Amino acid sequence: MNILIIDPLSENTICRLKKIKSVKIDYFPNINETDILEKIGQASMLIMRTSHIFTEQWLEKAVQLQAVIIAGSGIENVPIDLLEANNIIFKNVKEASVTSVAEYAICLILMGLRNVYQGIKSIGEGNWEKNQLIGNEIRRKTIGLIGFGNIGKAIASLLCNFDVEIIYTNESGRVVGYDYECVELKELAKRSDIICIQVPLTNRTYQFINNDVFSNVKRDCVLINVSRYDVIAMDALIEKLKQGIFKHVYIDPIEKRHLKTISEFKNLPISFLPHLGANTYEAQERVGEELIKIMIDLETKFNFLCSLP
Amino acid sequence: MNILIIDPLSENTICRLKKIKSVKIDYFPNINETDILEKIGQASMLIMRTSHIFTEQWLEKAVQLQAVIIAGSGIENVPIDLLEANNIIFKNVKEASVTSVAEYAICLILMGLRNVYQGIKSIGEGNWEKNQLIGNEIRRKTIGLIGFGNIGKAIASLLCNFDVEIIYTNESGRVVGYDYECVELKELAKRSDIICIQVPLTNRTYQFINNDVFSNVKRDCVLINVSRYDVIAMDALIEKLKQGIFKHVYIDPIEKRHLKTISEFKNLPISFLPHLGANTYEAQERVGEELIKIMIDLETKFNFLCSLP
Structure with missing residues (x-):
């Protein structure tokens, strides 16, 4: 069977996947859309991350596809319902990137406060x-965490000795076992000196950081998005940037497909990054470990021999 | 009496200094060397930071000078012995910048690890x-702190929940009350994944981070200097950068006078910053508070009335 991999995995992970008996690994970490459509027809399994969006056209071509694995936690770029309706197994790797994203959020928060890039x-x-x-x-500043799952909790934990006030919003309400104050989104916007977004992209979070939120933020607020591009209504953001409301905004999750749309933000206090949040050797190794575990779970179903160390 | 101020102070501080009875404030935060030499003759008191070096030529011209105050902790740019030999009072502001520098060091460490600038x-x-x-x-990395005074301790404290190993060197040996391991400089170089320098510039620390140290550092080490430019032997550093030993180096304390010398580092994994470590509104306000306290202490000596709130 063929396993098509269209996003980068660590060398070590590729090496281990290649040791699986009776599979062929097609590893194309920089593949474009046209080549995916050409190659997906031969794949029994697809391993991907966030660079591409799994479309209906892919599904039409993917006549042999039996499983899709996302080597990361975000799953918004894959139509899970459609896969399940076609009896295609879907799995993803959770948790592996939490530490990397949380440390990175601290870095962007401090950069936003200190003009380091400009310097x-x-x-x-x-x-x-x-x-x-x-x-x-x-x-002594107030940090508003939008999303208080694993990453939000990890950011709060890293900040424990920074002498800051932490408040958060969370879709399912107050999280038991944490003393920080859980507030409504509007109140978070009003009170925060720094706002940091770490939520999955879903129907409910699509552009949910919009004018209703921005019209409440404090002047000179620092805004960090380590979630997904589409959680912010960028049209509303550009207006607020022009009004000089924000000290600085950092948007991490820029994929190739976003490059065109961000050119209109030139000369505004906003910086974009090529989705580096989980982009560490350590997170990639942990992703690899989890991926191998998923492969072992799928072993009997796919009738290959993992024989992995 | 005239008070000549040749580095930026906060608006609030200038405002308070102007309220002192029987003094004239000459505030020139962007003054050049020629103009200092012209104006210093009329000054009874000089307030400065790190942008300039107090030379013998200044002293010759400064016929009325009775006091020099550094609005910061570093004092290497003033010939204190010479001032004292001429009965000129010397004071400086300690402590006020510790938090700003420590937070900033964390920012640079994380930037060095994560390629944020390049992104x-x-x-x-x-x-x-x-x-x-x-x-x-x-x-899980080892952070080597060169210098374990107030700033070193503050960096260690901020990192408390980052799950790192902290080791340090300290001129006067192990600091009581801290569990981190105190080591020799050579051992610190050998063991550290990240090295962060925060020592005062003295005769003993002038270029003390030299080839003896560099020849021991781990490959892919991240080096941060939030101290003074001259604590590193930059000739030795450039050789090691060319050999690809460092993942990235951040040198913060660049003054105008260093701009020429750093051009030879182009295209090497090193970034320079215009001495932003203590450059926050909060630190500037605290510096102002301390400065006013010094003025109150000097009140009877100089026969002015502070009458400050």
């Missing part, structure tokens, strides 16, 4: 702009 | 280089 850039251009780059401490 | 830059240029920008978590 490096200006020095690189031969200018010394210290006096225009006065920042803020995080100490 | 933003590449997206700005229309490229999407996620697969070339795989980073590392800080979790």
Whole structure:
């Protein structure tokens, strides 16, 4: 059987997958849409992350496909119902990226407060702009966490000695065992000096950070999105950026397909990143471990021999 | 009497200083060397930070000077012995910047591990280089703190929930009350995944991070300097950067006078910043508070009336 892999996995993981008896690994970490459509017809299993969206056209071509595995936690780019209706198994890797994303969120929060990017850039251009780059401490500020699942909890935990106030919103209400204050989204917007978004993308979170939220944020708020591009109504955000409401905004989850749309944000206090939140060697290794476990679970179903260490 | 101020202070601090009876405040936060030499002759008191070096030429011109106050903790840019030999009072503001510098060090450490600057830059240029920008978590890494005074201790404290090993060097040996391991500089270099320097610049620390240290560092080490430019032997560093030893180096304390010398580091994995460590509104306010306290202490000596709130 053929396993088609269309996003990067760690070298070690690829090496282990190749050891599985009676499978052929087609590893194309930089594949484009046209080539996916050409190759998906031969695949019995597809392993992917977030770079591509699994479309109905893929499904039409995928005549041999029996399983789709997402090597990550976000699953919004795959039509799970449609897969299940076609008897295609769907699995994903949870948890593996939590630490990487949480540490990264702390990095972006501090960068937003301290003008670090602007400082490096200006020095690189031969200018010394210290006096225009006065920042803020995080100490004694209010951090509003939108989403209080594993990543939200991990961010709060990392901040434990930073002397900050943490408040959060959570779809299913207050989380037992945590002393932080659970509030409504509107109140979070009103009170937070820093807002950090870490929710899965679903029908309910699609563009749910919109004008209703932005019209309540404090002036000079720092906004961080380590979730998915589409949780923010970007049309509403650009207006607020033009009004000078935000000190700085960091949007991490930029995929190739977003590059065109973000050009209109030039010269505004916003920075985009190529979805680096979970992009660490450590997270990739853990993803690999989980992936191998999923393969072992699927062993009898697919009639291959994992024989993995 | 005239008080000459040649570095930025907060608006609030300037406002309070102006309220002192029988003094004239000459506030020139962006003054150049020539103008300092012209104006210093009329000054009874000089307030400065780190942008300039107090030279013998200044002293020759400063015929009325009775006091020099550094609005910061680093004092290496002022010849204290010479001032004292000329009966000029010297004071400085300690402590006020500790939190700002410590938070900033965490930011640079995480940036060094995660390729954030490169990510933003590449997206700005229309490229999407996620697969070339795989980073590392800080979790389970060894952080070597060179200098374990107030800032070193504050960095260790902020990292308390990051699940890291902290080791440190300290000029006067092990610091009582802290469980972290105190080691020799060479051992710290050998063991650390991340090295962070926060020591005052003195005769003993001038270029003390040199080839003896660099020849022991681990491959892919992240090096952060939030101390002073001259604590590192930059000639030795450039060689090691060319050899690809470091994952990334961040040098914060760049003053205008360093701009020329850093151009030879182009295209190496090193970033420079215009001394933003203590550059926050919060630290500036605390510096102002301490400055006013010093003024009150000097009140009878200088025969002015502070009458400050």
